[in-house]
Amino acid sequence: MTRDKHDFKKVVPFAFLIFTIAEFIPVLAYFFPSSLPRNVLTYSQKRKLIEKRDSIRIQIHTHINNSAKTNKGSDNAPLISQRDFINSTNARLVSKKYASSFDLSKTADFKTAKLMCKFFGLSSIGTFSMLKSRLAAHATFLRTDDSLLFKDLDSTVAGLSTVQLIEACDSRGIPTTNFSFPHLKNSLVGWVQFSNSFSTIEPGFYLWSRIFLLSKIPTTN
Known part of the structure; x- marks a missing residue:
């Protein structure tokens, strides 16, 4: 299957996020999971x-x-x-x-x-x-x-x-x-x-x- 372009567009802002407010990533994953690339979400988060x-x-x-x-x-x-x-x-x-x-x-x-x-x-x-x-x-x-x-x-x-x-x-x-x-x-x-x-x-x-x-x-x- 081809790579999902929608995930690729999230990589750059996510990389910036890692170096600035890494402590907020778990919060984002819980409340706004669609804002993160799918490969950084746990299986449980993906299922939810x-x-x-x-x-x-x-x-x-x-x-x-x-x-x-x-x-x-x-x-x-x-x-x-x-x-x-x-x-x-x-x-x-x-x-x-x-x-x-x-x-x-x-x-x-x-x-x-x-x-x-x-x-x-x-x-x-x-x-x-x-x-x-x-x-x-x-x-x-x-x-x-x-x-x-x-x-x-x-x-x-x-x-x-x-x-x-x-x-x-x-x-x-x-x-x-x-x-x-x-x-x-x-x-x-x-x-x-x-x-x-x-x-x-x-x-x-x-x-x-x-x-x-x-x-x-x-x-x-």
Whole structure:
């Protein structure tokens, strides 16, 4: 897997922190763990951080799905729902039908951009354009990582340690709290196969697919 650029951006300020207020690092790790590179956090601190993110993900997923249910078509069925992302055939149809809705550059709602950042564990601090750029960069990073994993998917995923598997799922917005190791493997494999079934994929659609799916494993049917 490729190196997480978001961690790299934290290295310089963290190095400065070590030489200035090292005694406050444990405090930061407890109250603001996302402000530190992941490799300086203990396993327990990482788990608490991920559990908090998973809780936020569930809330966002529920909010988005409930909001989607209010937008109904002529048949009184929701225009978009989780089932539209459960397999690649349905996903292609909805991505074409609502292409402009999934285009990050056309996102007009600042609150939505903040929610999306929180879902993927990204900083939600900054201007509207900064948040959209952050989301686009994260989608591109994950898409590249998906392509690398896909080249030798089964053996690569089988070789991941528990920590590596959790981090791979977490970066993609796949909940890991209270899920078994085999389930997480299947979730990562299923998502990578789904992602690579598209020759091209709009960053916004990539991210929205994960938000709608949450812990559901998509197929390439």
